[in-house]
Amino acid sequence: MPRNYSRKTDRASWTEIALKQAIHDINKGTPVREAARVYGIPRSTLQTKLKRKIKEPSTLGRPPVFSKEEEKELADRIIHLCKLFFGLTREEVKKCAFDYANKNSLKCPFNTNKRRAGDDWLYGFLSRHPEISLRTPEATSINRVKAFNKKEVSIFYNNLEQLLNNYSFTANRIFNTDETGISTVQSPGKVLAKKGTKQVGYLTSWERGKNITVVCAFSASGMYVPPMFIFPRKRLNPLLGKGGPPGAAYRCSESGWINEELFFQYLKHFQNFVKPSLEDPVLLVMDNHTTHSTLQIYDFCKANGIVLLTIPPHTSHKLQPLDVTFYKSLKTGFNEECNKYLKCHPHQKITPFEVAELFNKAFMRVATPQKAVNGFEHTGIFPYNPDVFSPEDFTPAQIYKSHEPDIREAEESAEIIRHSSPELTLMGESIRHSTPEPTSSLVPGTSEHLSFTEMLPTPVAKNLGTRKNSKAVHSEIITSTPNKQNLILKEDRRLKKLERSKNKEKKLSSVKKQVFSNKESKLSTKQASSKMSHVDICLVCGEFGKNGELWLRCIICGEWAHKACTDQTQAHTQYICDHCC
Template identity: 25%
Template sequence: MPQYTEDDINQALEAIARGTSVKKAAFEWGIPRSTLKNRMKGHQARDIAFSDLQRLSASQESHLAEWVRIQAALGLPPLINNSRTLLNASYRSMETPSLSERTGRSLLLRETHLQWFKHLAVPEIMAIKASNRYNMDETGILEGRGSNGLVLGSSETRSIRKKQPGSRAWTSLIECISATGKALPPLVIYKGKNVQQQWFPLDLTPYESWKFTATENGWTSDSTAVKWLTEVFIPSTQPADPSEVRLLILDGHGSHETTAFMYTCFRNKIHLLFLPAHTSHVLQPLDQSVFGPLKAAYKKELGLLAEWDAGTVVGKRNFVICYGKARKAALTSKNIISGWKWTGLWPVSMARPLMSPLLLVNTSTPAKPAGQVCKGLSDGKASEKWAADTSAVPWSTPKKRDELQVQFSLFRKLDNDEHTQRLLFRKVQKGFDEKAYQLAVAQRKIEALQAEVDASRARKRKKVRMSPNCHGLWTGVRPSARPSATTHWTHQIQWRIC
């Protein structure tokens, strides 16, 4: 592979134009003389000369490379195979043959600014308006599950049963909110083969903008995610200026990383920002201030429905009604903007999620430093004393309760007796006793099963051969001297001892 760039060739040609010989210029810039002579004759660079043979034009390559660079800076760089699949999706729309693996790799090699992602600062993302920033997520609700709480009843009973109306069918919902406090229509995902008419109330006016679908397990699928993107998100968030870019913040679910989903975003100028794993409770606005009030409001509406009509079955029809009322109560502009603010996604503030109570350590009761077992000693000396004391104790694996108690007493002498330490010892002792009991019960079961196996084992019959020197004989049976109603019969057995 050549070790010179196009800039080196241009500088060498400029030097030749100023009077430098071709041989000297080729030596200084490390370029073959044949290459410089061909350029002087008017030959073009290789990528320009063979551009007509490329499957993608220069503008298409530049556009795709820019999108990949932005996605890489956001933390989800597309793999080479995924990029080739994305290119093939583009070519299917132009009715041309698919790209080969070699063609896709060559494209990435031509775009040198993609290597190692030098441009990590993405001004395109920072320039996106608040009205074009969105967060989407999926949640689930049991149709007939009400709220928890205290109830009133007679003091004569220890517990009271409360009826829960309806079924326990699972229904998923995809919600999306903007940084300006706007909520998009939801996508309701039922569990079933197809959406049925009897699932909906008679008056569908409040739900005209909603979308409904059905899957086998009631959760989103790859096709469902694309359906939401094309039928809900893109039409509802179309900016007034078609050149404006939209940002969609979402989790790393597998349905969001498919080629169809990413290609649709690519064609509609939608940049994807994937949240890190296990951080949605801190970084996702929907989880922060929307889903909690939404589910609480739904359970409240479900409880009111059960109180007014205990015989009402909360099926899919009443689920839509209760969820519609819950959305009006929970998906308010105030709650949505609060979620964006406390996650630090808008206005952008890195300190917001870092100061979350879910991430901060409770400093009200500072932990005792490791190795600090003696007051008045430094950390190093305390650690050395701790190591010396523990090595002097004859530790061994306890096998009985008494041995465990001895170990605990030795440990208490080495360290200050604290409440947490005593609690730990009690839990260990309890677990030790439970395991010992389980082991004893299991041992007895094993012995009983072994006895049953021995008893049921078939044994071969074998005649016992008597020794000719020893014979046991019955000499007869006779009644007592005076027979009566209670005559006792005696057996006289005489054995010949040999």
């Protein structure tokens, strides 16, 4: 049957309300024929409804495989697992529908060879539940899922509340800064092509581009700080900033990533633009990368009225305003500008010298005040709203809680999955596509009813414990006075490590020089002995030659011999010694 079937008759076009009204009139004394004529319902249908006392309207075609309650339960489980980052694919849903119908002995037209429901059933199920659609998920690491929990987020909002009460920051004095990477190779979007084409290409500058770090910042009032570019170079070329954003800063590093010194320079750039002071301080929210917390940064921020607050690790996708509302649209705009450049300049590659100009065009178009205001509002930073996230947002992190009952629950869930659907496993195990068991082993005709909740249980993590010597990192106020002692110890460890590396490099360089000199001496001795054996000694007579005497060299072994000692009569012919013959 075609999936987009269009009705060709008007059979069963009456409504349930008309059917109920017709039955009500018949019970009051109206003839069946008269009620059928008035409400447009066939007389035989009315007689069947009256005889069997059926109150629901009849439908054409095959009866549904699952009831409305069963489909509602399946839809709820799909949404629930998707919120836990364990979304089901199309094939998993079709396989689960087949197993459910088979285990509960339901009559179904599903394919018994493939052991899964068909596409027609899936499309019908999605049409009956429009709240579910096929989406492309975003890869989310386990660290992000574990880190975004109620405890860590509460620590961040408690620190934020403390700073707001102590300093009374307004919207124009609350900033967020973060780094992002852009490349000289853009990510092509979707294009129109001939239907059925197996491969569709799109022009890019390189196969692997160079990564350039851009540091951006904006305030809760919609003000943007000019960005800073970090190029993967050793020396800065003034042409790298051609056509860049007004007021932007340009720096270099060997890797193209930010480090402690470059972040300190960015804070100077930020201070020159925002003009914070001890009388009018600003709050700067950022992630807790190690390059953001040094003793030098602490002293500079304390002296210039910059209050640093970090978010919990691996929570930037939820608590970083720049990540929530700005960076995605910025990179999309940058890719569009790269596409336009390649079309207007065919056969010209995008180098780091064109990045600033292309970035500026996207930045000027995307950097709107509304995005900045929405970023702080959606994260609950300003206006201050610690309840911006619902309890459902913290549910995935509950899977990774380490307590004893979780082990027993995980084992029970594993047993349910093993006996229900061989393609669904606990987190941490790969999805198996093993050969299904015969139909007879699926307990046909059993009186025990399995629900979709039992067949699709919530995955539970096993208690694996914590790693030794692992120190938990939380949100913190870097510029708080008690934190200075920790930064001093960190700076001492850094200096000691730097001193050890310098000493190691000195020892290594001395060893290399010694090895190189030994190799040179051995090589010179070997060359001298080779010269004596191969040039001065005759292969035939074993004696040294005289000045001006003619020598011949074997074309096979390369040894030399006096021409007088050989039987060679003509000098221009190739010589082969007796040993090689």
